[in-house]
Amino acid sequence: MDVIEQVAGSVTILEPRGRIDSVTAKEFAECFSKHLHAGHNQLVIDLHSITYISSAGFRQLLIAKRSTQDKNGKLALCGISGEVKRLFDIGAFSELLPIYPTREAGIAGVQ
Amino acid sequence: MSALLDDKVAIAQGGEPQRPRSGNPVRSFLRRAYSAPILPPTAKKPSSLIYGADDRPNILIALSNGVQHVGLISINLVYPLLICRAVDAPIPLVADLLSVGMIVLSIGTLIQVLRLGPIGSGYMLPSTFTASYFAPGLIAARVGGLPLVFGMTIFAGALEALVAPMLNRLRKFLPVEVSGLVIFMLGIAGLAGLRTLLGPTATPVSSAEWLVGAITLGSMTALNVWGKGLPRMLCALIGITMGYVVATAAGLLNPALWALVDQANWLGTPHFAHVGWSFNATLVAPFAIASLAAAMKAAGTLTICEKMNDATWARPDMRSIARGVLSDGLATMIAGLAGTAGGVNTSTPSAGLASATGVASRNIAVVAAAIFFLLGFCPKLTALLAIMPRAVVVSALMYAVTFIMINGLQIMMSRMLDARRTFVLGFGILGGIAMEVFPKSVNLMPSDIAAVAGSSLVASTAIALLLNLVFRIGVRKNATLSVAREQIDPQKIENFFFEQGKAWGARQDVTNRASFGVVQLVEAIAETCWQTGKMIVRASFDEYRMDVAITYHGKRLEFPEERPSIEQIRDLEEGERLLAGFMLRRNADRVRSELKDGKCTLHFHYDH
Numbered sequence: 001m002d003v004i005e006q007v008a009g010s011v012t013i014l015e016p017r018g019r020i021d022s023v024t025a026k027e028f029a030e031c032f033s034k035h036l037h038a039g040h041n042q043l044v045i046d047l048h049s050i051t052y053i054s055s056a057g058f059r060q061l062l063i064a065k066r067s068t069q070d071k072n073g074k075l076a077l078c079g080i081s082g083e084v085k086r087l088f089d090i091g092a093f094s095e096l097l098p099i100y101p102t103r104e105a106g107i108a109g110v111q
Numbered sequence: 112m113s114a115l116l117d118d119k120v121a122i123a124q125g126g127e128p129q130r131p132r133s134g135n136p137v138r139s140f141l142r143r144a145y146s147a148p149i150l151p152p153t154a155k156k157p158s159s160l161i162y163g164a165d166d167r168p169n170i171l172i173a174l175s176n177g178v179q180h181v182g183l184i185s186i187n188l189v190y191p192l193l194i195c196r197a198v199d200a201p202i203p204l205v206a207d208l209l210s211v212g213m214i215v216l217s218i219g220t221l222i223q224v225l226r227l228g229p230i231g232s233g234y235m236l237p238s239t240f241t242a243s244y245f246a247p248g249l250i251a252a253r254v255g256g257l258p259l260v261f262g263m264t265i266f267a268g269a270l271e272a273l274v275a276p277m278l279n280r281l282r283k284f285l286p287v288e289v290s291g292l293v294i295f296m297l298g299i300a301g302l303a304g305l306r307t308l309l310g311p312t313a314t315p316v317s318s319a320e321w322l323v324g325a326i327t328l329g330s331m332t333a334l335n336v337w338g339k340g341l342p343r344m345l346c347a348l349i350g351i352t353m354g355y356v357v358a359t360a361a362g363l364l365n366p367a368l369w370a371l372v373d374q375a376n377w378l379g380t381p382h383f384a385h386v387g388w389s390f391n392a393t394l395v396a397p398f399a400i401a402s403l404a405a406a407m408k409a410a411g412t413l414t415i416c417e418k419m420n421d422a423t424w425a426r427p428d429m430r431s432i433a434r435g436v437l438s439d440g441l442a443t444m445i446a447g448l449a450g451t452a453g454g455v456n457t458s459t460p461s462a463g464l465a466s467a468t469g470v471a472s473r474n475i476a477v478v479a480a481a482i483f484f485l486l487g488f489c490p491k492l493t494a495l496l497a498i499m500p501r502a503v504v505v506s507a508l509m510y511a512v513t514f515i516m517i518n519g520l521q522i523m524m525s526r527m528l529d530a531r532r533t534f535v536l537g538f539g540i541l542g543g544i545a546m547e548v549f550p551k552s553v554n555l556m557p558s559d560i561a562a563v564a565g566s567s568l569v570a571s572t573a574i575a576l577l578l579n580l581v582f583r584i585g586v587r588k589n590a591t592l593s594v595a596r597e598q599i600d601p602q603k604i605e606n607f608f609f610e611q612g613k614a615w616g617a618r619q620d621v622t623n624r625a626s627f628g629v630v631q632l633v634e635a636i637a638e639t640c641w642q643t644g645k646m647i648v649r650a651s652f653d654e655y656r657m658d659v660a661i662t663y664h665g666k667r668l669e670f671p672e673e674r675p676s677i678e679q680i681r682d683l684e685e686g687e688r689l690l691a692g693f694m695l696r697r698n699a700d701r702v703r704s705e706l707k708d709g710k711c712t713l714h715f716h717y718d719h
Contacts, residue, residue, distance in 0.1 A: 021601065022634050022687075052601070054631050055680075055691035062681045083623055089423070090697040091690065092674050 003031045004049075011107045012040040015079075017049040020057030029060045033067070041073025044106040048079025058091055065097060074098075076106035140227075149226070149233035149431070154421040161469035164234050164420050168472050176470045177478030179344055180237050180461050181486075184479075186347035187240040188212065188496060189507045191452035194245070194260060195497075196504070197252040197307045202371050205497035206490055208257075210381035212240065212451035213487035219442030219455050220480040223435060224473045232435030234416040235465055235476045238442050241456035242515045243405040246300035246568050247397035248453045249307070255389055261447045262388035264454050266395070267402040268443030274406055275436035279429050281403075283583075286654055288526045289575045290407040292536055293568070295519025296543045297404060298512045300568040303547045305508065308501055319361040320502040327354030327506035344464065347510060354503035355495075368498040375494035381487065386450030400572045402440075405456045409439040412457040419466050459518075529616040531582040535575050543571025583654075588615050592648040599637060601630045608650070615652045621717050625650065625659050628698050628715050632661060632668065635691035640666040640711070657717040667704050667711050670696040 001024035004015040012035050016028050035043065045064070047053075061077070068075040078100045080088055088094050100106040148165045162168045168176075191212050195205040219238030226233045244264065251259040274281060307313065331350030334342050342349060358364050410427070413435040418424045435457065443454035461479075465471040486492055499507075523536055545552070546567040592607045605626050612622030629648055633641075642665040649660045670692045680686040696702050701716035 019601065021630075022637075052627070052630070054634050055687050055694060056634065058690060059680050059687045062677060066681060083627075086623075087627070087694070091694050096677065 001027055003028060005031075005035075008107055009111070011042045011044055011110055013044045013046055013103065013107070015046040015049060019052040020050060020060070021052065021054045022056040025054075025056040025060040028057075029063065032060075032064050036067055036071055036073070041068060041071045042110040043068060043073065044076045044078060044103065044110060046079040046103050046106070047077060047084060048081070050079075050084050053084055053087055055091070058093055061093075061097060074110035076100050076109045078103050078106035150420055151428075155423050156420070157422040159466075159469055160419065160471060162472040162475075164416070164471055164473055166472045167474055168470060172470065173472070173474045173478045176468065176475045177482055179341070179464060179468075180458070180475060180479040181482045182345040182348045183460050183464055184216070184237055184239040184458050186351070186507055186511055187242075187458075189499075189504055189511065190240045190242065190245045190248070192496065192499060192504060193304070193308070193508060194248045194252050194452035195257075197249050197304075198256055200257070202368070202494065202497045204385055206375065206493040207381045207383075207385060208451050209493040209496050210487045210490065211383070211449050212446070212453075213483045213493070214381070215442065215446045215449050215451050216240075216455060217480040217484035217487065218445055219439070220476050220483070222441060223438045223457065224476040224480075226434065229434060229437060230441060231438045232413055232416070232431050233473060234413065234420070234435065235461075235471045235473050236412060236416055236435070236457045237461050237476050237479045238439075238455040239458040239461070240453050241405060241408070242297050242301050242511065243401045243408065243456060244398075244443075244454035246297060246304050246566065247394065247401045249304040250397055250566060251391070251394055252452070253307075254394065255391055257385065257450075257452065258387040258389040259391055259394070260452050261386065261450050262390045263394050263398045264447030265388065265444050266390065266447075267398040267405070267454055268440045268445070268447060270399055270402040271406045271409075271440030271443060272437050273440070274403065275433045275440060278406060278410055278433065278436060282655060284576065284579070285403055285407065286579060288523050288528075288532055288536060289539075289572075289579055290404065291519050291522030291525070292539050292575050293400060293404040293519070293572050294408065294522060295516050295540070296568050296571045297401070298516035298519060299543060299547070300566060301508065301512050301515070303567060305505060308505060316502075319358075319363055320500070323354055323358045323361060323363060323500060323502035324506045326357050327351065327503050328509060331506070331510045347507065350510070351499070351503055351507055354500065354506060358500040358503060363500045363502065364498060371498060372491060372494045375490040377491050378488055379490040381490075381493075383450060388447070396573070397566055397569050400568060401454070402443075405439065405443065405454060406436050408459065409436045409457045412459045412462050415459070415462045415466070416471070419462070419471055460514075526618070527613060527616040529614070531586070532616060535578045535582060538578060539571040539575030542574040543567035546570045587651060587653045589649065589651045592650075594633065594646040594648065596637065596641060596643070596646070599633055601633070604630050604633065604648070607648070611650060611652070617652055617657060618719060621657055621719050624698055624717055625657050625715065628659060628695055629661060631691055631695060631698075632713065635688050635695075636663070636665065636668050639688060640668050642666070652719070655719050657719055659715045659717075660712055661715075662710060662712045664710055667706055668692050668695075668713065670702050670704070672696070 001019065002017045004017065006013040014032065020028060065075050076098050080099055098109065100109050150165060156163045188209060191208055192205065195208055216238045223231050223236050223238065224233060225231050244267065247263065248260050251263050309316065327350050330353045331346050334346035334349060338346055410432050413432045414427045417428055417431065439457055446453065446455050526532060544567065590611045592604065608622050608626035641663045644664045646661060646663040651658050669689060671689055674693045675686050675689040680690050699715040700718045703714040705712050
């Protein structure tokens with residue numbers, strides 16, 4: 001799985017591409033931790049290039065949320081639509097995770 | 112009705128309502144019927160919706176939205192108007208029929224919104240005259256005059272009410288694509304029914320009429336395409352008004368016709384002297400088809416309302432839909448009993464308007480019903496509608512029919528069209544159009560039967576229903592996939608479902624759910640539950656269900672009803688697996704597991 005990393009001012013945007021399953025969730029978690037430990041604690045995860053996310057992926061998102069809070073940071077998710085949105089709904093995560101409709105709204109949300 | 116609205120305001124402002132005690136049991140019953148929430152407790156209002164079905168906007172918002180809905184629905188008054196024209200009904204009689212029609216729309220809207228016993232969905236869904244009964248109505252008018260139209264309308268309404276609780280079971284016999292075909296052919300048959308106005312025996316169309324027709328249809332279309340806000344929403348009404356203006360200027364509305372409007376009172380009670388009923392068994396087929404089409408369309412519109420009001424909506428609530436369709440059938444029965452030309456149906460454009468404005472409160476429907484009721488007592492208005500020039504009425508019909516035909520096409524194309532469906536729809540359309548192009552082909556039949564069997568609507572529906580039944584032979588399809596524990600490839604599993612789904616003509620969303628179910632399952636059990644050997648995935652499909660059975664050697668996977676806590680998911684190893692089980696349970700319509708001789712089989716059922 002590729003993760004595109006971008007910076008917009010003080011905000012770091014991570015855009016994973018492809019699938020987040022039990023294998024790739026660990027790769028993504030490592031990438032996320034790297035940024036958090038580097039002091040980037042305003043983070044946006046843009047999921048618009050994700051085609052599949054499993055329970056392992058959701059677990060990593062919950063861990064990411066908690067880790068960011070531990071670092072007094074803020075996390076936003078955006079780009080959730082179609083099949084991925086359906087998976088968020090059946091896992092009842094739409095209310096648990098800070099989801100924004102667009103990347104711009106996500107950036108504004110963590111600043 | 113104002114008392115009802117006042118009570119609603121009190122409820123909205125005061126939380127738990129302190130209902131005033133009423134000694135009148137009818138009022139108490141109506142109040143309870145109106146105020147009980149219709150959405151399930153788990154429902155969540157979508158952010159795009161300002162006023163949901165259970166919300167109470169202030170009277171100004173209710174009034175302005177109610178007027179918009181009345182404007183939107185009014186275009187469909189052309190259907191009873193055209194049926195009256197088919198029997199050359201005198202203008203005062205046409206005006207009476209339209210007055211009665213408006214009162215029927217009011218009653219139909221109220222019984223849909225009130226929920227009296229098992230009747231009514233409670234959603235903001237006004238009644239409107241419908242194209243479904245237009246073509247059969249024209250046949251009935253030609254065969255037996257208005258009494259036959261009224262009698263057969265009662266029959267059609269009763270049939271719709273009767274099938275309302277059985278809609279789910281009837282899906283096998285009237286699948287989605289065939290209902291799309293019926294709707295498409297209703298448009299074709301409706302247009303073909305204009306022969307009485309435009310055919311070889313009718314007065315030739317003058318150049319002035321061509322001009323009026325072009326301006327009427329052109330302005331409706333232009334406003335719809337390029338207009339914004341209220342003009343776009345009321346484009347049909349504005350187009351008709353322009354048609355009247357140009358027709359008057361062109362001399363198509365002579366002073367004698369205007370005198371009829373002048374003589375009509377602003378206020379008056381409609382007459383019912385024209386009402387009488389008759390029945391003709393040879394017309395059962397077209398009216399039964401129209402009735403089923405109306406039921407299917409009402410079910411579709413009610414589904415739109417459910418989705419619009421609940422962000423967590425997953426699938427249609429068939430109990431609510433049955434109540435709504437029952438109410439729709441009763442409204443059509445009332446239309447026949449009261450003596451108006453043609454049945455009614457839930458207004459799909461109104462559901463669209465509610466979605467566009469974000470105002471879907473039941474109060475809006477009550478206001479629309481009140482406006483229609485008042486208009487029913489305004490003979491001057493109905494006289495004005497009754498003298499509508501031929502060029503305007505034909506343009507209005509063409510405008511309405513365009514949407515009906517495209518709606519039918521969209522419904523047909525929403526399915527993956529395999530060879531079976533291609534022939535069901537293709538032969539159905541061919542058969543229907545052949546009846547219109549080669550009407551003499553039914554000359555060998557007795558004239559009564561030919562009038563019905565020669566209808567494009569009946570012919571195409573009969574062909575499609577028959578072929579649908581025949582093609583059910585061998586319709587259940589099976590496919591098997593073997594997955595080795597050492598070579599798990601999610602892409603291979605997804606490709607398997609995609610290819611099979613395509614070959615079977617399964618809906619994309621159902622294929623996606625089944626595919627996700629297996630990929631997520633494999634991921635969840637690979638490390639812990641699946642101990643050895645190959646996993647066998649057996650998928651089977653027919654029109655109404657997709658079943659996936661997965662067999663492997665190992666332990667069962669749990670499917671918890673409640674989602675594990677955040678802490679469980681995040682902090683425990685088994686949290687991820689429990690979450691997977693929870694998601695798999697929610698992903699399927701039914702889940703079952705069995706363990707025998709160390710072999711576990713999980714069954715996932717998906718409604719289609």
